[in-house]
Amino acid sequence: MRHLLSLLLLSLVLAPCYTQTINQEKIENDQYEASWESLSAHNEAPEWFSDAKFGIYFHWGVYSVPAFYSEWYPFHMYRDGKVKQHHIKKYGELENFNYHDFVPMFKGKKFDAEEWAQLFQDAGAKFAGPCSQHHDGFAMWDSEVNPWNSADKGPKKDITGLLSKAVKKRDMKFIATFHHARNLQRHGGNPEKFATYHSHFAHVPGTATASKDAEIAKMYGNIPADEFNEYWFDQLKEVIDQYSPDIIWFDVWLRMIPLEYRQKFAAYYLNEAKKKNQEVIIAYKQAAIPKTVGVLDIEQGGKKDLSESVWLTDVTLSNKSWSYVEGQTYKTPEMVVRNMIDVWSKNGVVLLNVSPTADGVINQEQRDILKRVGKWMKKYSEAVYETRPYSIKxxxxxxxxxxxxxxxxxxxxxxxxxxxxxxxxxxxxxxxxxxxxxxxxxxxxxxxxxxxxxxxxxxxxxxxxxxxxxxxxxxxxxxxxxxxxxxxxxxxxxxxxxxxxx
Missing domain, CATH: 2.60.40.1180 (Golgi alpha-mannosidase II)
Structure with missing residues (x-):
C-alpha cells in the first residue's frame, strides 16, 4: 500500500510537467491552416517591428529604362496619351517595339548590393529590400517560375538574393514587396474591357500584349485567371523558400486575388517562418486581409490620430514618381524626418522609397538627403528606436x-x-x-x-x-x-x- 501511495504522489507531481510538455509540443507542431481564424493566431506585429521605426526599399526595374513619366510607363504606353506618344516618337510603333524590348536595355551594371545596404543602414533604416516585382511582370530574383527575371535577363543578377545577403549581414531585417497581383489581364475576353484599369497591360491586338507565345504571354499577364492565380502564388513561394524575407508587403491589388489564394499564401509563409524561428510580417493595403493577420499600410500618408495597433506607411523620397525619371525632384530632409516623427507618434512605422537609375545608381541628390536623415537619426537614436507612443500624439x-x-x-x-x-x-x-x-x-x-x-x-x-x-x-x-x-x-x-x- 505504501508503495502504491508513493507512485500516486509521484504521478501527481509529474503530471503538470508532463501535460505542459505535451501542450508545448502541440503548439510547436501545430501548422497554420489556410483560414483567417487559424492565421490570426500569429502575432501580426512583432516587437522588433515596433522597435525598428524605419525601413527603406526601392522601385527599380525595366520601367527605369525609359525613365519617363513614372513606373506606370507600361500601363500608359498601350493606352492613348502622352506616354504612348512619347514612346512611338522615341522608340517606334508598338507593333515593332514593345515593353519587353526594354529588358535587354536594363543592365544595372553599377548595381552594388553591399554598397546600397550600407547606404540604407547609414540612413538609419532597420529593414530594407527591393520592389521584388512591380505590376509589369518582371521578377527581380533568380526565378524558375517566371522566365522574365533579373538573373536570366536584363542585369543577369539575382537582385533580391544579393540584397537579402547584404541586408541580413548587417543585422537588418529584409523586406520584399510585391505588386504583381495587378499583372493579370482582367478583360475576360471582352474587347470592351481590353483597357480595364485593373489590368496593368491593356490588351492591344497586333502587339505583344495579345501574343499567344507562352513566354511573352506570361510577362503581359495574358493567361487564364486560374493559371495566373497559381503563378502569383508560386512566385511568392519561390521568394519565401530562397530568401526568407522578414516582411512581405503587398500593393492594393492584393484584394483582387481570390480569397483561397491569399489564405494559401499566408499559411505557407507563416508555417515556413515557424520552421525558421522567424517573426514575420504580412503588410497589406485597404481590407485585403484581416487586421489580425497583417499590418495595415497607408500609401503616401498616415493616420491622423494615435492608433492602438501598429501600422505602416510607404512614402517616397521623390516628388514626381516612385521610380527614377528624368527631371526628378526630391523632398527635403526636413520634410522627410518631420513627417516620420509624426508617424511614429501615432504608433506607425515608415517605409521610405528611393529611385535608382536604370544602370543601378542612386544619385547624389538622394544620397545627400539620406546622409542628412541618417545623421539626425544617429543623433537622436535613443528617442526613436525601441520607443512607444505616449498617451497623446x-x-x-x-x-x-x-x-x-x-x-x-x-x-x-x-x-x-x-x-x-x-x-x-x-x-x-x-x-x-x-x-x-x-x-x-x-x-x-x-x-x-x-x-x-x-x-x-x-x-x-x-x-x-x-x-x-x-x-x-x-x-x-x-x-x-x-x-x-x-x-x-x-x-x-x-x-x-x-x-x-x-
Whole structure:
C-alpha cells in the first residue's frame, strides 16, 4: 500500500510537467491552416517591428529604362496619351517595339548590393529590400517560375538574393514587396474591357500584349485567371523558400486575388517562418486581409490620430514618381524626418522609397538627403528606436492635409510650433520632439503635460536638450506646462527634449 501511495504522489507531481510538455509540443507542431481564424493566431506585429521605426526599399526595374513619366510607363504606353506618344516618337510603333524590348536595355551594371545596404543602414533604416516585382511582370530574383527575371535577363543578377545577403549581414531585417497581383489581364475576353484599369497591360491586338507565345504571354499577364492565380502564388513561394524575407508587403491589388489564394499564401509563409524561428510580417493595403493577420499600410500618408495597433506607411523620397525619371525632384530632409516623427507618434512605422537609375545608381541628390536623415537619426537614436507612443500624439498648429490614399498627406509642413511625443519602453523617459528649430529663450507651452503637476508619482524630474545634454528650465503655470528653450546648439530639422520621469 505504501508503495502504491508513493507512485500516486509521484504521478501527481509529474503530471503538470508532463501535460505542459505535451501542450508545448502541440503548439510547436501545430501548422497554420489556410483560414483567417487559424492565421490570426500569429502575432501580426512583432516587437522588433515596433522597435525598428524605419525601413527603406526601392522601385527599380525595366520601367527605369525609359525613365519617363513614372513606373506606370507600361500601363500608359498601350493606352492613348502622352506616354504612348512619347514612346512611338522615341522608340517606334508598338507593333515593332514593345515593353519587353526594354529588358535587354536594363543592365544595372553599377548595381552594388553591399554598397546600397550600407547606404540604407547609414540612413538609419532597420529593414530594407527591393520592389521584388512591380505590376509589369518582371521578377527581380533568380526565378524558375517566371522566365522574365533579373538573373536570366536584363542585369543577369539575382537582385533580391544579393540584397537579402547584404541586408541580413548587417543585422537588418529584409523586406520584399510585391505588386504583381495587378499583372493579370482582367478583360475576360471582352474587347470592351481590353483597357480595364485593373489590368496593368491593356490588351492591344497586333502587339505583344495579345501574343499567344507562352513566354511573352506570361510577362503581359495574358493567361487564364486560374493559371495566373497559381503563378502569383508560386512566385511568392519561390521568394519565401530562397530568401526568407522578414516582411512581405503587398500593393492594393492584393484584394483582387481570390480569397483561397491569399489564405494559401499566408499559411505557407507563416508555417515556413515557424520552421525558421522567424517573426514575420504580412503588410497589406485597404481590407485585403484581416487586421489580425497583417499590418495595415497607408500609401503616401498616415493616420491622423494615435492608433492602438501598429501600422505602416510607404512614402517616397521623390516628388514626381516612385521610380527614377528624368527631371526628378526630391523632398527635403526636413520634410522627410518631420513627417516620420509624426508617424511614429501615432504608433506607425515608415517605409521610405528611393529611385535608382536604370544602370543601378542612386544619385547624389538622394544620397545627400539620406546622409542628412541618417545623421539626425544617429543623433537622436535613443528617442526613436525601441520607443512607444505616449498617451497623446502631441500638439501644434499644423492642420492635417488629406492624403490621396486615405489618412493625411506625407508632405505635411511642420514648424517649431508643432511637437510630438514618444516614450521609452521602460517608462523612464518621455521624449518631446519639436518639429523645427525654436528660438533660444522662447517658451514651449502646452496644457497636454499640465496634468503632471498633479500626479507627482508620474511627474517630471529633469529635462535635457538631447545632442547637447543641456539642462532646461521648466515649470507649470495654472494650466500649462512650460519649457524654456536653452541657448544651445539646435538642430535645423527637429529637436528632442528628454524628460526624466519619476
Amino acid at each position: 502631441g500638439f501644434g498648429n499644423a492642420k492635417a492635409e488629406e492624403g490621396k490614399h486615405g489618412g493625411q498627406s506625407a508632405t505635411q509642413k511642420y514648424t517649431a510650433k508643432d511637437a510630438r511625443f514618444l516614450k521609452s519602453k521602460d517608462g523612464k523617459y518621455l521624449y518631446l520632439f519639436v518639429l523645427g528649430k525654436p528660438e533660444p529663450g522662447s517658451v514651449i507651452s502646452t496644457k497636454e503635460l499640465g496634468l503632471h503637476k498633479y500626479y507627482p508619482e508620474e511627474g517630471i524630474k529633469k529635462i535635457t536638450l538631447m545632442g547637447s545634454n543641456t539642462e532646461c528650465k521648466w515649470g507649470f503655470g495654472d494650466i500649462n506646462f512650460e519649457l524654456t528653450v536653452p541657448d544651445a546648439e539646435l538642430d535645423d530639422i527637429a529637436n528632442v527634449f528628454r524628460m526624466e520621469l519619476n
